[in-house]
Amino acid sequence: MTGTWHLFRLALRRDRVVLPLWTILLGLFPGLVASSFASLYPDPAELAKFAASMSNPSLTAVYGPVWSPTLGGLTAWRSSIVLLIVCLLAAFTVIRHTRAEEEQGRRELLGATVVGRAAGLASALLVLLVAAVVVGGLTAVGTAAAGADGGGSLALGLQYFLACLLFGAIAAVLAQVAQSARTARWIAGAVLIGSFLLRMLGDAGGDLDSPLSWISPIGFLQRIRPFADERWWLAAVVLVVVAVLAAVAYRLNVRRDLDAGLIAPRPGPARAPRALLSPLGLAWRLQRSTLFGWLVGYAVLGVFLGSATDAAVDAVRDSPELADAIARIGTGTSIADMVIATGMAIIGIGAAGQGVQAALRARGEESALRAEPLLAAAVGRLRWASSHLLFAFLGPALGLLVAGVFLGVGYGSASGEGAGAIGRVVGAAAVQVPAVWFTVAIVVLLFGLVPRLTSLGWAVLAFFLLLGQLGAILQLSQWALDLSPFTHLPALPGGDLTVTPLVWLVAIAAALTAAGLAGFRRRDVASGG
Amino acid sequence: MENVISVKGLVKSFGRTRALDGLDLEVRRGEVHGFLGPNGAGKSTAIRVLLGLLKADSGTATLFGGDPWRDAVSLHRRLAYVPGDVTLWPNLTGGEVVDLLGRLRGGLDTKRRDELIERFELDPRKKGRTYSKGNRQKVALVAALASDAELLVLDEPTSGLDPLMESVFQSCVNEESSAGRTVLLSSHILAEAEALCDRVSIIRAGRTVESGTLAELRHLTRTSIHAELAGAPNGIASLAGVHDVVVDGDRVRFQVDNAELDTVLRALTTIGVRGLTSQPPTLEELFLRHYQKEEAAAA
Numbered sequence: 001m002t003g004t005w006h007l008f009r010l011a012l013r014r015d016r017v018v019l020p021l022w023t024i025l026l027g028l029f030p031g032l033v034a035s036s037f038a039s040l041y042p043d044p045a046e047l048a049k050f051a052a053s054m055s056n057p058s059l060t061a062v063y064g065p066v067w068s069p070t071l072g073g074l075t076a077w078r079s080s081i082v083l084l085i086v087c088l089l090a091a092f093t094v095i096r097h098t099r100a101e102e103e104q105g106r107r108e109l110l111g112a113t114v115v116g117r118a119a120g121l122a123s124a125l126l127v128l129l130v131a132a133v134v135v136g137g138l139t140a141v142g143t144a145a146a147g148a149d150g151g152g153s154l155a156l157g158l159q160y161f162l163a164c165l166l167f168g169a170i171a172a173v174l175a176q177v178a179q180s181a182r183t184a185r186w187i188a189g190a191v192l193i194g195s196f197l198l199r200m201l202g203d204a205g206g207d208l209d210s211p212l213s214w215i216s217p218i219g220f221l222q223r224i225r226p227f228a229d230e231r232w233w234l235a236a237v238v239l240v241v242v243a244v245l246a247a248v249a250y251r252l253n254v255r256r257d258l259d260a261g262l263i264a265p266r267p268g269p270a271r272a273p274r275a276l277l278s279p280l281g282l283a284w285r286l287q288r289s290t291l292f293g294w295l296v297g298y299a300v301l302g303v304f305l306g307s308a309t310d311a312a313v314d315a316v317r318d319s320p321e322l323a324d325a326i327a328r329i330g331t332g333t334s335i336a337d338m339v340i341a342t343g344m345a346i347i348g349i350g351a352a353g354q355g356v357q358a359a360l361r362a363r364g365e366e367s368a369l370r371a372e373p374l375l376a377a378a379v380g381r382l383r384w385a386s387s388h389l390l391f392a393f394l395g396p397a398l399g400l401l402v403a404g405v406f407l408g409v410g411y412g413s414a415s416g417e418g419a420g421a422i423g424r425v426v427g428a429a430a431v432q433v434p435a436v437w438f439t440v441a442i443v444v445l446l447f448g449l450v451p452r453l454t455s456l457g458w459a460v461l462a463f464f465l466l467l468g469q470l471g472a473i474l475q476l477s478q479w480a481l482d483l484s485p486f487t488h489l490p491a492l493p494g495g496d497l498t499v500t501p502l503v504w505l506v507a508i509a510a511a512l513t514a515a516g517l518a519g520f521r522r523r524d525v526a527s528g529g
Numbered sequence: 530m531e532n533v534i535s536v537k538g539l540v541k542s543f544g545r546t547r548a549l550d551g552l553d554l555e556v557r558r559g560e561v562h563g564f565l566g567p568n569g570a571g572k573s574t575a576i577r578v579l580l581g582l583l584k585a586d587s588g589t590a591t592l593f594g595g596d597p598w599r600d601a602v603s604l605h606r607r608l609a610y611v612p613g614d615v616t617l618w619p620n621l622t623g624g625e626v627v628d629l630l631g632r633l634r635g636g637l638d639t640k641r642r643d644e645l646i647e648r649f650e651l652d653p654r655k656k657g658r659t660y661s662k663g664n665r666q667k668v669a670l671v672a673a674l675a676s677d678a679e680l681l682v683l684d685e686p687t688s689g690l691d692p693l694m695e696s697v698f699q700s701c702v703n704e705e706s707s708a709g710r711t712v713l714l715s716s717h718i719l720a721e722a723e724a725l726c727d728r729v730s731i732i733r734a735g736r737t738v739e740s741g742t743l744a745e746l747r748h749l750t751r752t753s754i755h756a757e758l759a760g761a762p763n764g765i766a767s768l769a770g771v772h773d774v775v776v777d778g779d780r781v782r783f784q785v786d787n788a789e790l791d792t793v794l795r796a797l798t799t800i801g802v803r804g805l806t807s808q809p810p811t812l813e814e815l816f817l818r819h820y821q822k823e824e825a826a827a828a
Contacts, residue, residue, distance in 0.1 A: 180658075272627075278633070525577075
């Protein structure tokens with residue numbers, strides 16, 4: 001591990017903008033949520049009443065259980081979306097400093113100097129540790145400063161710290177197994193979604209110690225129960241798991257060759273099939289596995305959410321107090337519609353993520369200089385760009401359709417509502433499409449006009465997610481909430497279908513896309529260096 | 530003769546760096562034109578402007594008489610391009626990339642493709658991510674050479690190739706040239722340009738400093754002379770146009786400006802010549818002289 005310290009400093013320098021940005025912003029979030037709650041409900045009794053109304057199955061399925069009806073307990077509960085983002089970014093950070101570096105050939109350059117074989121991995125884990133300390137520390141200090149219980153705040157900070165380490169360590173193993181950074185990121189995302197689904201299904205039934213929740217890494221971390229009889233010993237378990245994962249990553253790392261994964265590449269065809277021989281054919285080839293991955297994800301999520309909805313309905317039926325609490329929220333919608341609408345809002349953000357990812361692929365191809373040979377052949381710029389953008393616009397629409405159908409079938413068959421449910425749920429999925437297109441169109445605009453900043457598309461998406469999930473809690477004014485296209489969507493199923501905002505969103509998305517493409521036709525193509 | 534490429538006063542800046550600073554370039558139909566310059570001289574930038582990938586800030590560039598920016602797609606049907614930095618799609622095989630690029634530029638001679646794959650000893654079944662730099666280069670070369678394009682634009686096409694493959698490449702370019710195709714060959718390997726090119730343009734810091742046939746360029750410069758004389762080579766060193774004289778008994782070695790060759794040879798025969806070898810300047814010497822001169826001027 002000679003040279004770890006040098007590589008660590010190099011990694012911090014390379015990550016000097018992104019790393020501080022996400023660790024500090026996300027670390028500050030729980031504290032902000034806590035101070036919002038403190039000013040919204042200064043009276044502990046009011047806070048407890050609010051907590052009781054929030055302890056319904058739909059919200060428990062999405063955020064997890066409210067462990068304690070206190071300021072800290074509600075903060076921990078409502079910030080659980082932030083916890084998911086922390087997990088994802090921790091995983092991406094480790095992959096960025098391990099497999100991505102290796103794939104770019106930079107590891108080779110350094111590997112020839114006085115740097116040990118495991119130094120790259122070790123330095124990435126050190127970066128992870130720094131990120132975990134910052135996120136965990138800010139979370140603990142922030143919530144305690146907002147007036148939450150000190151011990152509980154420490155446990156919440158510990159939860160964030162461990163979440164970082166755990167998903168970072170999982171990513172460290174994936175970076176050794178997968179031969180490309182993209183694949184590693186993709187599997188890490190799938191692990192996160194999988195553990196979210198397990199926890200959702202476990203918690204939706206109302207049993208707070210469901211085995212499904214316990215085997216989910218997210219569910220496990222939440223069972224540290226900050227602010228409610230903290231189970232400190234769970235932290236030790238997580239630390240052991242992290243140590244084991246790090247050791248596995250280390251073993252794989254020192255044994256394998258540079259650039260190798262666990263799966264040896266097989267030879268492929270010597271001739272191209274006819275279907276490949278066009279820009280669209282190539283884009284299909286490059287994007288299809290990602291698209292299939294998303295579609296499978298939507299189908300699984302749909303089925304899970306469908307069953308969770310049914311479980312939630314049952315739980316309300318069995319518990320008059322819950323039914324009472326829901327009646328008091330008084331939106332007039334059924335519990336099933338509430339769960340589905342909440343779930344759809346999250347699937348909508350996921351679909352926007354799919355769109356952003358597919359649109360960024362165009363920029364990725366360009367900066368890897370792989371667009372150049374195509375554009376130097378008889379392929380116009382619009383034809384090339386639209387071959388990828390097709391996946392960015394139609395992919396999420398197809399995905400939402402799949403999610404809607406599977407959710408509808410899952411819920412319809414479990415509840416006995418049958419085919420009628422499918423139409424309602426697909427409708428709820430369809431209204432997400434304009435907001436998804438709007439998000440994708442922003443990426444296209446960046447791609448055309450300020451290509452260096454195209455990957456800010458992810459930041460835009462994260463911003464929309466946080467506005468949607470935490471905007472109301474943070475008491476942001478309406479104009480701020482209105483910045484997110486998702487704010488303008490009608491709450492379906494159950495709410496009224498208002499078409500005007502949807503038409504506006506589509507029109508603006510079309511205008512932004514046109515402007516982005518016009519910009520791309522006029523600008524220089526990336527020439528490396 | 531008609532120009533396939535005609536560039537005048539081309540300027541292109543990236544931020545504060547001026548990559549092209551008034552470049553001129555003329556490539557005639559049917560010739561192999563060497564586009565020479567050290568790394569960073571602006572060769573690739575000029576080629577990218579000609580391909581319509583970059584938009585020039587000022588100056589004019591025409592390709593087959595058309596505008597490379599506006600008419601990119603139709604012009605690209607008539608040319609094949611090998612980039613200096615070949616990156617392949619990690620999960621496409623070399624054979625698939627050859628077919629794809631061939632198809633996208635309008636067609637590919639499959640017989641020639643197979644023949645080239647064999648000559649370059651390329652395994653077309655391997656995935657892009659597993660090729661070495663030399664093999665990636667071969668994929669791009671096969672794709673370009675198997676096309677029936679009128680113009681080949683080759684940006685440092687032999688970087689990463691071993692000497693055997695380099696000679697395969699040279700015979701391929703000679704075949705293309707005798708088939709009447711035009712080749713623009715950017716290179717910093719002078720021996721390659723010397724072996725292949727009819728005319729060359731030497732560029733430095735984004736500006737053309739010399740252009741012409743090798744013979745013309747040589748005319749402007751010096752010939753190396755080794756002579757074995759009947760007596761001591763007295764007085765040779767003081768003749769105009771004679772440089773770097775080394776005397777070893779009756780033998781003498783020096784360089785002479787081509788304009789003074791006649792006078793110097795007469796002086797040698799006056800002493801009496803037993804043996805004589807003369808060597809035209811290599812491109813290498815042309816190149817080094819040019820740069821040394823520029824550096825001296827800069828200093």
